[in-house]
Amino acid sequence: MPIESLIAEFLGGNIVFLLLAVFILLCIFLGVRIVPQSEKHVVERFGRLRAVLGPGINFIIPFLDKVRHKISILERQLPTASQDAITMDNVLVEVETSVFYRILEPEKTVYRIRDVDAAIATTVAGIVRAEIGKMELDEVQSNRSRLISEIKMLVEDAVDNWGIEVTRAEILDVNLDQATRDAMLQQLNAERARRAQVTEAEGKRRAVELAADAQLYAAKQEAEARRITADAEAYANEVVAKVIRENGVEAAQYEVALKQVDALRRIAEKGGTQTVVLPSSAIEAFGDAFKLFKGGKS
Structure with a gap:
């Protein structure tokens, strides 16, 4: 066999092998798709949707399937x-x-x-x-x-x-707009003024209520004091009446004489230099009181 034929046959076999190797590498390159974590790939076959590839390694059919769209799924x-x-x-x-x-x-x-x-x-x-x-x-x-x-x-x-x-x-x-802002500002100022007036009026009303409560409290205390005084006087009168019922007219005269003596004592205790004029009835009252006092002790 001539040398030329051997060389041609060898070259022909290598070319076929090289072409086959290139084809296999191309199929791997086209068939293996690595999708990033932040993307999804839309695959079409003959113009129609075939699949959606998620993150990671994906396989498609070379020459038939094609990635048409790479979509980011980030916000x-x-x-x-x-x-x-x-x-x-x-x-x-x-x-x-x-x-x-x-x-x-x-x-x-x-x-x-x-x-x-x-x-x-x-x-x-x-x-x-x-x-x-x-x-x-x-x-x-x-x-x-x-x-x-x-x-x-x-x-x-x-x-x-x-x-x-x-x-x-x-x-x-x-x-x-500026006109609306100006109107809102006027309304806000008017509302603030109204609230201030309401607050002032509430303060005055509260002051009047407190003053009225104070007067009412004072009136109640005065009325209570008068009631206690009246009860005391009623009790004293009741005691005097009881003594009169038990001891007769002498006890009443004795009580009256004691009150006269007490009144004269209060006049004499007042400061200043004044002359106290005693009526004759007062002297008699002292005598009656003394007599009643002695009679009571005997």
């Missing part, structure tokens, strides 16, 4: 958006919102919506306008957390068919 934040809304009390407000979401089912996101960010932003804007239109301005300011919860729930329902999970919705600010 995303939409750009801060501003939209005008009118409250139930006809106040124009500008609401700044921000939405966070992530893709859970890439096959729905890829085949059901073209621009997912724009779609979510439009949905949020419509929901915000609708919800704020149901509330007055004071409720928007004071119940922001409830409003955020309502918006998040409604957005989740709206984007459920897109394979998206809304993780958070935030209302960053509610801005008012």
Whole structure:
């Protein structure tokens, strides 16, 4: 056999072997897919959805299956958006919102919506306008957390068919025009003035109530003192009456004489230099008292 034929046969066999090796390597390269932890890959076969590859090593059929979309499953934040809304009390407000979401089912996101960010932003804007239109301005300011919860729930329902999970919705600010701000400031000042007047009036009313309570307490104490004095006098009269009933007229005369003596003693005890004039009846009263006193002792 000529040398040329041997060389040609050897080269032909090596080329076939090399081509076979290249084909096997190409099949391995095309058939083995390593998907990162933060991604999911959408595989198509002849233009139709074949599978969704999760993180790790995956195998597909070379030349038939092809990775068409590589979708990040990390949480995303939409750009801060501003939209005008009118409250139930006809106040124009500008609401700044921000939405966070992530893709859970890439096959729905890829085949059901073209621009997912724009779609979510439009949905949020419509929901915000609708919800704020149901509330007055004071409720928007004071119940922001409830409003955020309502918006998040409604957005989740709206984007459920897109394979998206809304993780958070935030209302960053509610801005008012200058005229509305001035009107609210005037209203706030008027409310503060009204509260101050109410507080002052309450203080005066409380002072009057306390003064009246003090007078009532003093009157009650005075009445109680008078009642005690009256009870004491009644008791004394009762004792005198009892003595009169038991001892006759002499006991009464003795009691009267003692009272006269006590009255004269109080006059004499007063300070100063004065002359005390005793009537003749007083002298007789001393004598009667002394006689009664002696009679009582005997």
